Every structure is written in structure tokens, then in C-alpha cells.
Amino acid sequence: MRTAHCRTSWLSVCPSPACPRGAGPSRCCCPQPSPRKAQTWTCTRVLTFREPGKEGAGFAAREFGRELIPEAWPYSHRYLYGHTLTPEQPGGPQQEVHMLWTPAPPDLTLGEDEEERTWDFLTVVGSSRAEAQACLTEALQLQARGALYTAHAQAWAQLWAECGLDMVGPLPLRQALRGSLYYLLSALPQPKAPGYICHGLSPGGLSNGSREECYWGHVFWDQDLWMFPNILMFHPEAARAILEYRIRTLGGALGNAQNLGYQGAKFAWESAGSGLEVCPEDIYGTQEVHVNGAVVLAFELYYHTTQDLQLFREAGGWDVVRAVAEFWCSRVEWSPREEKYHLRGVMSPDEYHSGINNSVYTNVLVQNSLRFAAALAQDLGLPVPSQWLAVADKIKVPFDVEQNFHPEFDGYEPGEVVKQADVVLLGYPVPFSLSPDVRRKNLEIYEAVTSPQGPAMTWSMFAVGWMELKDTARARGLLDRSFASMAEPFKVWTENADGSGAVNFLTGMGGFLQAVLFGCTGFRVTRAGVTFDPVCVSGISRVSVSGIFYQGNKLNFSFSEDSVTVEVTARAGPWAPRLEAELWPSQARLSLLPGHTVSFPRSAGQIQRSPANLPGSSSSGFPGRTF
DSSP states (O other), X not given: OOEEEEEEEEEEEOOOTTOSSOOOXXXXXXXXXXXXXXXXXXXXXXXXXXXXXXXXXXXXXGGOTTTOOXXXXXXGEEEEEEEOSSOSSTTOOOOEEEEEXXXXXXXXXXXXXXXXXXXXXXXXXXXXXXXXXXXXXXXXXXXXXXXXXXXXXXXXXXXXXXOEEEEESOHHHHHHHHHHHHHHHHTSOOTTOTTOOOOOOOXXXXXXXXXXOGGXXXXXXXXXXXXXXXXXXXXXXXXXXXXXXXXXXXHHHHHHHHHHTOSSOOOOSSBOSSOSOOOSSHHHHHHOTHHHHHHHHHHHHHHHHHOOHHHHHTSSHHHHHHHHHHHHHHHOEEETTTTEEEOOSBOOSOXXXXXXXXXXXXXXXXXXXXXHXXXXXXXXXXXXXHHHHHHHHHBOOOOBTTTTBOOSSTTOOTTOOBSXXXXXXXXXXXXXXXXXXXXXXXXXXXXXXXXXXXXXXXXXXXXXXXXXXXXXXXXXXXXXXXXXXXXXXXXXXXXXXXXOSOBSOHHHHHHHHHIIIIIITOOEXXXXXXXXXXXXXXXXXXXXXXXXXXXXXXXXXXXXXXXXXXXXXXXXXXXXXXXXXXXXXXXXXXXXXXXXXXXXXXXXXXXXXXXXXXXXXXXXXXXXXXX
């Protein structure tokens, strides 16, 4: 779809009628007024529409002519409507866009005796006139009662009450956490609102920018691997909505696989409304098949966290998992010489290398997808095709025995520069068993050759790796480096540390949040439970996480250098299982009861279902959308 982006510029203008240029005071040669005199600002509005198709066409307002017709609206409001000129795919629908807004007056004047004044302007964009009008009417009513800002503040207060991530540590780090969570939550539709539908999360949030900027609002693997885990831990209903976007676009993914000559589903590298590939460059759309693994990993994490069988049995979740498994089995090739399955002609997250064979990151995702598909089929009482586990067990996972590390792909030579985090994603966020020695070697080799111009989420994953190995000083340095892309004063991230790339880069924020939410705590979502292995990195003496969701329970989790505290604050209903904390290596078990706080010396362990659960509280009783 093509979306509207509005920018309002406030230009301080010389109030002198004799000014020959109408310039701002900083550029005007006229005598300047006293600060107590009236000052006037001129408001200019720039409205751009663009469509994120392969052409990335941009249109100026004067070009709308026949397609976008301005009309008068009651109470001095304005209305624009129209539809996209070019559908996403030939023969596809042309999305309607309806926009209502409060026009800014030509001049805004601050009186002689006024220190400040607030002006409110409203803009509503919807897919129908009725939707836009209803939203604007509600906003105007709130504005008339003086309750518009209050309603906004109350909504945010409710969100913050439901989730939190903080620490005792440097203020800039705490602000970066708060800001990142704020922008990520801002990108989500309001839960439980009428017509609550998630259309996917783009790297830059809502579609914005000009031609070829901010990825045109398309959805990438960024959503599933970098943003989703944070959302899942706090807001499972929003996490489900993200998965429903993938379910709705499964038809397009099936078409993508068919167009490439394969079975099953190949999710688009760049996805929009239909799920068909809309990436403007074919090489990425055809080779970055690892997006499939990220999609299934999101479904797997959701399943283990919620036990929401309804999504998989009735709402299409199983169809996605099965279709991806079918794609992998048709995409791999058997090598008689190595007696392994190979995955050839792909591109991994390291986009500096294309057309490679056996990306270790991608092949491990293939393993993970197929094994989860087999386990889920058993849970659903469905037959498991023998090929799924055969491919999972026999796919090649490159490993250099002599140097004790994982080459990025067949033929990779140590020292070759890579674009971003790739092999180091094995272990976290991609589940994969690694010895400490191999994990360390992977981190050391790839940290030395990863481009400093790479995207913002890269260093967060190196930080997580060093936290796993308890190298707290090295982890802290990389944690600080991970938010170098954050711009002051509003903590907005850019894709790259030099300010280039996508703006409001949610991918980088998601990676940074994971470095604390999953790195410092050691949280790992597994079939058996949520493991933890907390670590206080240098300069941080305490970490607190509130509002964690696990199988119908809400928990608070905090730790210091000496102790860990866990509290169950709420249960969604009688179906929610009772939980316990198992401590390692002692295997001591502590019951986690609602309203009770449990503390113990800092150690690793797992939050899991208690054996004391009554027969009626099994996962088969999960009510679907009730969280």
C-alpha cells in the first residue's frame, strides 16, 4: 500500500512588516524585537505519498490531481482520499487511503505577556472514510473535554504497568532501555481495540521517508528475529497478532516458493500486504531464505511460552510450520560424496557474500525448523513425514576441527570481512548447543572481522555471547557499543552508527533490548521452561524485569550480584499451570505461588510447570486469545 507521511515545519519569521525577505530572525538584517514582544511563527506543511513497490515511486502533492481530491470538512477540518496508483502485484487490489486532519493556521502568535501556549493538531489516516471519521470524532470529543493528553498518558501508564525493564547502572544505559521499549511498543497496534490487526513491523516502524528510504515499510526477518522475542515476553496478545500477519500472508509465501520451483512456502525477504515478494532486487528475494527459519523460530518461541494450541490447530499456525518444512525438504540437495544434505546458492545475514553454499546459520535454522515441525505434529496428533527428521539429522553444519570454530559457509577463510552478526547468532537467538570453547572461538574470530559500518543490532549479539561466557568486562564494552546508533535527545535509533540508513531503527532497538532481557538474565525459552543464568556486567549491580508472561502467569524477575528474586503477580485463569523454579546444579525446587516472593542466592535454573498441577490444567486447556 502507499502511505501518507506528514511533516510540519515551524519557521520563526521576522515580525517586521518592512522585512524585505520575510526571513527568520537568525537570517534577517532588520532590528529584532524585544523578547517580550509578540512573536509569530509560520507553519508549512509538506505532504508526500509514496508506494513501496519495486519502483518506489514518489509523488508530490501537486501531482495527485485526479487521484487525491481535497474536500471541505466540518469545523475547518480537511479531508483527502484516494487509492494507490499501482497495485502491489499485477491485478492486485489498489489500497484506499483516507486522511482527515486539523489544518494548521498560517500564523501562530505568542502574545506579549505569554510565556508559552500549546496548540493541538490532529491527523487521522484510515482505510475507509468511516474509519477515519470515527477516529477523528473520538479525538475531537476528547480534545473538547481537555482529556486528549490525559487519555494518552493513561494509556501509556497502563502499558508501563504491564511491563518494565530497568537496572541499577549508568543513566544513559537505563534511558536507552526505556526509549527502545517505548518505540517498539509504539509500533504495535493498540491491543484489544476494534479491528485490531497487525500488518507487520518494518525496520523503521510506520512507513516513512522518501524514495528508497527506510525500506518502504516492508516487513523483513527483522520483525521475527529481532523485535518479536521482546514483545512475546511482555505482550503475548501482540506477539500472536504478529504471527497472524505471517498466517495471513501464507498464500503469498506459497506463491513465492512455486515461482522459484520449490514446494511449501518461502516467506518474502520483503513482505507487504499479500506476502508475495516485493524486494526491488531479486538476489535478496531468492537467496535470503533464512527468513523462513526466523519465521518458524517465532512460532516456536510463542508455542513454548503460551501453549496456545488453538493458534496451531484452528487459526493456521500449523499450516505455516508445515509449509516451511516442506520448502526446506524441497530446497536441499543430497551430496553422495559427503553423505549430507547441502543448501546451495544462498545468502546469509552477512550480505557481503552471495551465492554461497551451506551457510552455517541458515542450515542450523533448517534443523531447528524441521525438528520443531516434527515435535509440533506429534503434539497435534498428526503424522510426521520421515524426511523432516532425516534432513534435520543429515544437513551439513560446517565446522573446522583444526581451528575449532564454525566457518560462515563452505570455503570461508578466517579474516574475510563480514557485514553483521551471523555465525554468532548460533546459541542465541538461534537455539544450538555449543561448547564454551567453540562459542568463544566463534565470538573472537567474527568480532575481529565484522564491519564497523554494519547495522546496529550486531554488537548486541556479541554482548550476549560474552555474557554467556561470563566475561563481564567484554560484554559491557559491546553493550555500550550496541547503542552507539542512538541519537539524542529523543533516543531515536538509526540503522548505522554514522546516522545513515533507516531511521527509528526498531531492529537495532530490538537487538539492544534482547541483550539485557535475554543476555543479562540468561533467559532462554525452551520446550521444558524458561531457563535463567543471570550475570551482572561491569557497572551494573541489579537488573529488574517486570510483567514477564509465561503460560498464563505474570512474573517479576530481578537479580543482583548476590541474589535472585522471583514473584508471580497474576494468573490469567484457572487453566494457567502452577509454576516452580528449579535451581542448578542443586536441582532444588521452589514453588512460585501468586502473591508470594521467592529469593535465593544467584544461580542458574529454570522456571517450569510444577508437577503439582491438577489434571485439568494441562496445555490442552489453553483458551486461545485469553492471556
